Amino acid sequence: MKKLSVAFVTLVLAMGCSMLVAQQPARHGHMHHPMTPPATGAMLHIANNLVDAINNKDSAALEKMLTPDAVYLDEDGHAPPARAWVQKLTAGASPKHITISETHGQMWGDAGWVSFNYTLTEDYKGQPKTLKGTASIVARKAADGDWQIKMIHGALEQKVAGITQ
Secondary structure, eight states: OHHHHHHHHHHHHHHHHHHHHHHSOOOSSSOOOTTSOBOOHHHHHHHHHHHHHHHTTOHHHHHHTEEEEEEEEOTTSOOOBHHHHHHHHHOSSSOEEEEEEEEEEEEETTEEEEEEEEEEEEEETTEEEEEEEEEEEEEEEOTTSOEEEEEEEEEEOOOOTTTTO
16 A cells, blocks of 8 residues: 555656646747747737838838837947938848748737847848847837837847857
């Protein structure tokens, strides 16, 4: 009887531990926050429209997405005008191509945010270059019902031994 109760307790503990391990999110070399919701609806639409405007070099479409007082923040804390960011992404003879992944977002009434990882390829001085990073956008719903970008933050991917890898 004693052996049976020890076996039973061991079985219960093993099952409990295996259930806890199975519920843990996969870790693929980066921190995963299970509470961060995937982008849906209007926030995903903003991210996809941004991609389309950049890939089509459509500065008018990208500028229309911005509020008049929109702010762009780069990874160094600079805040160049958002329209300068638009020009960098849509001007010049070199084609640019951006893809996004790992979109996350949330909405609260007439405000929301979306973030995503991006890969941007373009020619620089005749050579193909690829930039990777993360972008975060805060948006608000305008009086006409359209969603507009109020703030953009962009950060280039950085590899720091022992910290990010």
